[in-house]
Amino acid sequence: MARHEEDREDIMAEAVALKRRVEFQITGDDRFESIVAGFKRSGHFSIYFGQDPAYHFDANGKLRRAYRAGHLYRTQGTTLAQMRRERDDSKTTLVRIDLDATALNDFRDELSQHIQSVTGHSSQIKVVDQHPKDEPILTSVLEVLTNLSQQDDWLAPTIKGKR
Numbered sequence: 001m002a003r004h005e006e007d008r009e010d011i012m013a014e015a016v017a018l019k020r021r022v023e024f025q026i027t028g029d030d031r032f033e034s035i036v037a038g039f040k041r042s043g044h045f046s047i048y049f050g051q052d053p054a055y056h057f058d059a060n061g062k063l064r065r066a067y068r069a070g071h072l073y074r075t076q077g078t079t080l081a082q083m084r085r086e087r088d089d090s091k092t093t094l095v096r097i098d099l100d101a102t103a104l105n106d107f108r109d110e111l112s113q114h115i116q117s118v119t120g121h122s123s124q125i126k127v128v129d130q131h132p133k134d135e136p137i138l139t140s141v142l143e144v145l146t147n148l149s150q151q152d153d154w155l156a157p158t159i160k161g162k163r
Contacts, residue, residue, distance in 0.1 A: 022130040022137040037141045062156035077158040
């Protein structure tokens with residue numbers, strides 16, 4: 001794990017693991033300079049709302065990991081673990097706090113609001129860039145987001161080896 005995090009200046013260029021990806025803006029919504037979303041070869045889906053938040057889903061559309069308000073989150077199957085780095089001069093320690101039901105519901109509500117900010121304004125989306133250039137990636141992104149918003153079971157199983 002890196003000792004220092006840095007803002008990513010160009011998520012679209014850096015997200016090379018997303019073999020199919022699109023960068024877009026929502027006209028009239030200034031909350032995020034841009035949104036980048038895409039798919040890994042495995043079928044996993046990620047979406048970055050500017051620098052923060054970012055959500056990462058498995059091939060079944062279940063949340064695996066997230067980055068929100070400066071914290072990392074990882075699925076525990078039935079809840080999320082919030083991961084916080086504590087540093088001193090010689091080491092970095094990762095502190096884990098499992099979300100209680102209220103915090104988990106708050107997280108889910110915020111995720112739903114972010115999804116709705118895209119799906120509810122799909123006619124106002126302006127594509128800035130995409131890779132590859134000749135595929136309807138935005139259509140696929142909108143389909144995935146619509147499906148995500150309709151799921152009751154939304155957390156991926158515990159990531160193996162990460163209990």
